[in-house]
Amino acid sequence: MSGTSKMLPTLYIPHGGGPCFYMEWEHPTPNPWTALASWLGGLAAAIGRVPQAVLVISGHWEEDPIAVNVQERPALLFDYYGFPEHTYRLEYPAPGAPQLAREVLGLLEVAGFPAREERRRGLDHGVFVPFKLIYPRADVPIVQLSLKRGLDPAAHLAIGAALAPLRRRDVLIVGSGMSFHNLQVASLENARIPASERFDAWLAQAVCAPTARERDAELAHWARAPAARFAHPREEHLLPLMVAAGAAGADLGSQAFSGRMMGWQISGFRFGDVPEPPWGQAQPLPPGGAPALSR
Numbered sequence: 289m290s291g292t293s294k295m296l297p298t299l300y301i302p303h304g305g306g307p308c309f310y311m312e313w314e315h316p317t318p319n320p321w322t323a324l325a326s327w328l329g330g331l332a333a334a335i336g337r338v339p340q341a342v343l344v345i346s347g348h349w350e351e352d353p354i355a356v357n358v359q360e361r362p363a364l365l366f367d368y369y370g371f372p373e374h375t376y377r378l379e380y381p382a383p384g385a386p387q388l389a390r391e392v393l394g395l396l397e398v399a400g401f402p403a404r405e406e407r408r409r410g411l412d413h414g415v416f417v418p419f420k421l422i423y424p425r426a427d428v429p430i431v432q433l434s435l436k437r438g439l440d441p442a443a444h445l446a447i448g449a450a451l452a453p454l455r456r457r458d459v460l461i462v463g464s465g466m467s468f469h470n471l472q473v474a475s476l477e478n479a480r481i482p483a484s485e486r487f488d489a490w491l492a493q494a495v496c497a498p499t500a501r502e503r504d505a506e507l508a509h510w511a512r513a514p515a516a517r518f519a520h521p522r523e524e525h526l527l528p529l530m531v532a533a534g535a536a537g538a539d540l541g542s543q544a545f546s547g548r549m550m551g552w553q554i555s556g557f558r559f560g561d562v563p564e565p566p567w568g569q570a571q572p573l574p575p576g577g578a579p580a581l582s583r
Contacts, residue, residue: 295455296339297560298448298536300463300495300529301328303346303418304370306551307375310417320478320549327545327556339460340387341429343392343451345532346414347465347525353402354447355409358389362432363410380416381394385429388459391452392433399450401436401443414464435527443509444527448534454550461535463528468519468552469493475551486518488546488553495533495541495557503541507533529557536560 308321309328332338348367349355363385366376389405396403411432419430436443451461468484475481490513494506507530510516510523520526533541536559545556 289530291555295539295560296335296337296458296460297539298455298461298463298532298557298559299331299544300465300467300532300557301331302381302466302545302554302556303414303464304466306371306413307378307417309421310375311372312379323450323547324545324549324554325421327547328340328418331422335460337458340458342419342433342460342462343388343431343433343454344415344419344464345435345528346412347435347528348412348414349409349432349434349530350437350439350524351404351406351434353404354396354436355404355406355434356389356392356396357384357409357411357432357454357473358386358409359407360385360386361420362430364416365410365412367383367412378416378420380411380420382411382416382423382425382426382428385431388429389431391454392431395450395453396447399446401447401450406434415442418464419459423475433531435524439527441510441523441527442503444530445504445508445534449532450534451531452535452537453464455513455535459552461532463530463532465525465527465528466552467526467555469525470518470552472520473551478548479551480548481551481553483518484551484553487513487515487580488555490516492543492546492557495529496543498540500536500538500540502535504533529566530557534556549562 304321309325313319393403415432497503539560541557541559543555544558547554
């Protein structure tokens with residue numbers, strides 16, 4: 289593939305709904321999140337090496353100026369509501385990386401994006417829920433970066449581009465959101481929601497464009513896509529994709545995950561080469577990962 293490198297890929301991952309991977313489901317169909325949990329559980333093996341640190345941009349944090357968590361031991365922010373009591377006792381004691389966080393601040397400032405340190409806010413569920421599956425031992429340092437309030441897609445592509453040098457330092461850049469995020473439209477029976485399929489097909493074509501220039505142009509105008517505002521009445525869960533794409537530079541994109549859950553067609557994407565096994569193949573959950581999911 290042209291335009292690739294030996295650096296770590298950048299990723300856009302679906303993080304599910306609340307603490308969905310850590311609860312029992314009582315409706316008569318199989319757990320709608322099982323395939324996604326298995327894929328997240330196989331990402332570390334698919335990447336092939338352990339990064340020095342992870343920089344995560346979650347759809348659950350917006351600030352202006354942009355904020356960067358600089359804590360040495362970030363707590364968890366249980367920013368979901370109405371779930372079983374045990375899901376508010378989840379643990380994920382991953383260390384922070386203050387030195388990396390300050391480097392992020394510097395790169396953003398040089399690129400013209402004012403940014404500030406965050407010393408109190410914990411890692412939100414867009415971070416700890418999926419990363420309990422990806423790195424279950426909580427032994428990889430994590431820094432969380434906010435979105436920029438206003439949610440301008442071109443600005444977030446530029447934010448990603450400003451952060452691209454971190455890949456040369458073995459930092460894994462991950463956008464965490466949902467490729468479809470309309471909470472008013474869901475089917476517990478996992479019935480098809482065709483509009484989500486139309487948007488998902490467009491999104492996959494845009495991300496997998498033959499050049500980074502075409503990809504970024506399409507993503508900057510995502511609201512023109514079929515069923516765009518049905519898929520994202522508000523785009524905070526899509527914008528982490530723009531940061532991952534911007535940080536990819538010339539590295540091309542591919543669809544790394546595709547599945548239907550809650551009736552939504554959901555995708556995850558990667559940018560850049562990775563070693564075998566194939567990204568599209570769900571891997572077994574690692575030891576110490578999520579509890580067994582109900583069938």
